[in-house]
Amino acid sequence: MKTMPCDLCSKPFTADTFDEWFKLMQTHYMEEHADFMEQAKNKTKEEGMQWMADMKAKFEAL
Numbered sequence: 001m002k003t004m005p006c007d008l009c010s011k012p013f014t015a016d017t018f019d020e021w022f023k024l025m026q027t028h029y030m031e032e033h034a035d036f037m038e039q040a041k042n043k044t045k046e047e048g049m050q051w052m053a054d055m056k057a058k059f060e061a062l
């Protein structure tokens with residue numbers, strides 16, 4: 001199990017794999033960072049992909 005905090009509020013989330021961690025984050029984002037989710041809709045796919053890649057790299061490095 002690995003624990004990595006939310007990149008917005010530092011709340012920790014624990015999961016076995018990045019995919020599991022990302023699922024937890026999606027729920028958390030929708031519940032606590034709805035404003036950020038709204039803004040994220042205006043971002044390009046590339047920016048979203050880059051965020052995913054960065055977060056995955058961080059998770060794998062733990």
Ligand SMILES: [Zn+2]
Nearest residue numbers: 006008009011
């Ligand atoms: Zn958060």
